[in-house]
Amino acid sequence: MSLYLLALLAAAVSGVPGLFLRRRGGEVATGLLGLAALLGLTASFRVLAGGSGGTLALRTAALGAPGLLVFDPLAAFFAIPVLVLAFCGSLYGLGYWESRRGNTPALRLVFGWLTASLVMLVAASHALTFLLAWEGMAIAAFLLVMAEDREAETRRAGWIYLVATHTGTLILIAAFALLARTTGQYGFTALPAGLAASRGGTILFVLFLLGFGFKAGILPLHFWLPPAHAAAPSHVSALMSGVLLKMGILGIARLLSWVPDPPLWWGGTLVALGVLSGLLGVAFALGQHDLKRLLAYHSIENIGIILLGLGLGTLGKSQGNPVLQTLGYAGALLHVVNHSLFKGLLFLSAGSVLHATGTRDLERLGGLGQRMPWTAAAFLAGSWAICGLPPLNGFVSEWLIYVGAFRGLGLGRQAWPVVILLSLALIGALALACFAKAFGAVFLGLPRTEAGARAQEAPRVMLLPMGLLALACLAIGVAPLFLMPALGRVVDTLGPAGGSGLPSLPGLGAISGMALALGLLALLLWRWLRPGSREDGLPTWDCGYATPDARMQYTASSFADGLVRGLRWALWPVVHRPKVSGWFPRPARYEGHVPDPVLDRAAAPGLRFGVRGAALLRVAQGGALPVYLLYVLLTLLVLLVWMVA
């Protein structure tokens, strides 16, 4: 526990020395975050290896319950991605942000706060500490999103985020108050059996799902996510997408851990939301031109996959099937860590691209593979992992969910295993298409702009964290067997199911063997097929033209056009397509984009309507002080009369 608390402290103060130091403040902050990561990871590994975590408690039950922070296996598990990504992000920020102008010390300070809030949040075991850390996280993230508030787009993203997160917090406050009324205390404890199926249990579930759904970016509540992730500095986007969203998942997991007997429809709801988020997330990602928005939609997709796992586990829990429960929860929780690793990697490499070329627009990028080989390799590794391909880590967690769903098939005539299997497969295929588009448009072909042609490889301080994350992805993908005892302990906190059976799962050793074989094969192929010399000067895209140029290659839009058009019924793309006619048509301009269904079609128009309605209230704002005082007097009078009468 003391290690954990020291890590919390080190993270919280990491930006403070930078306020006073004239230079090297960033290095000090990164060093402190590295120290925090070292301490916190030691504490986490100790707990995950079976040690006891410890509790921070008040002497008296002054706040309704004594325990404030409990470092249990679930907390230890979620602390890992927080600390790893915070350290990597801070290191990356040294190269990425320090060279830009702007409020660097403030950014570092708030980055430390965000890390500290996250570290505190994972172990919170009291409604008060939970909400405190939750708000600290939300506000610190808001400040970080607003880092480049000179741009109107950033300000808009920041405000949308703030409104969404506070709506979620309000719902959570109501949910915790209701929970405290049911259990009689504000500490986190197991709920009595039978409560979940009652009406109060239903209200609790819906409120928690809404509150945590806003943070996790579950589909109808995801609308703050793409603009905020696109606007934030890239290392912040990595932390937000990798860890911040997962706190919503942590909340849902905590809720599931309190409930001994979830009704069947809880799992069904989670599966349905997972299908919705997963499929639509990846479909909307296909239609994006902005690299970071594309990655943000993929975060929604991966939250969908995690929800599928959680839903599967919950279905198993309510049917009393420990195998399904273990496999579903293990897949979901492992995917939480995996997603933060590879999404962090992807956002950091996208940041390098932005750093080198100054644009996130896929239509203006291209040909960076030759100029930035390491960044390209990192992005490829991340794409590989996110598509769930072996031998990287994305495969392992999705495989656990697949195995669970296949086991579910044997349980009789139920629809949900089929739904889970089909949507997982579809998500994987669409993700592959989307990353083929993203990688191809950014790194292959010829550069489309002058800035792209002059792009240079990112500095070593930015490549190092990317390498660390890629190595972590590879390690989990190649040797999943070593993780299973720890993962089993985490799964056990979600309900007694015998997570210790996880290591004996067949096929885990085969994954390692297959991964090694695949790696060897890839290495051999690379040796054989490597071009002998690049002196022939031929561009990648030739297409049989005599003088090919960059405009002849596939653009990101044209690559994805078939799929976007096929998914027209779901995406509603807006296309401006001029009619080309005659023998000598005039120059024409083609344009298309995919607006977000919730933000651009529902929330923003609704908000505009609300603002117009609120303008009617301006009559009351006369500007004269006596009139305002009159309002006070009238209120006072009415209250007095109402109280007395």
Added chain:
Amino acid sequence: MLPDLLIALTMLSNFSLVATSRVSKAIQFAVLQGVLLGLMPLAMGLGRHFHIVLLAVAAVTVKGWLIPFLFRRALKQVHIQREVDPYIGYTVSLMLCALGTGLSLLLAHNLPLKPGTEYVLMVPASLATLFTGFLLLVSRRKALTQVVGYLVLENGIYLFGLLLVEDMPALVEAGILLDLFVGIFVMGIVINHIRVAFDSTDTRHLAELKD
């Protein structure tokens, strides 16, 4: 007996406050009211508590000396003597004040008091003073008269607080005084700034500041 007399005088000074058009008269009445209320704890026979005596001395000093001193300085700076053309005329103000006093008597009749409280007039008087303060704030135009309104409002709150003076820690009472002092101080600065910015202390000009 003595407390009831003081309370009656306080209520009478309310009427004089809303009926006078002279700014300096209004200030004098407000100061008088403040001093009367400052003496209240002593009249209530609480002289045996040291901190209450201290409180009374502080209240009388602030309300009887410091505040009039600040007012005189402000008056000298802004050169006004009369509240001309208020939002609500003097006769109507007087009637409203009477109405408010009647209403507070009626309301206080229904408010449950701590059993054994001897000063039944205290609650209606404090409510009436509150209303008077509000009336002054709402109906007057000059910033200076509005400050007088705040002062009377605070007097009402103070009177209400006296009901609990034995139970309430002195800290809270001192807080009220400090609050008041800061209020006057800030308003003094604000008045000066309004005058500098708009060349008048008419608060109507503040309406230009709304967005």
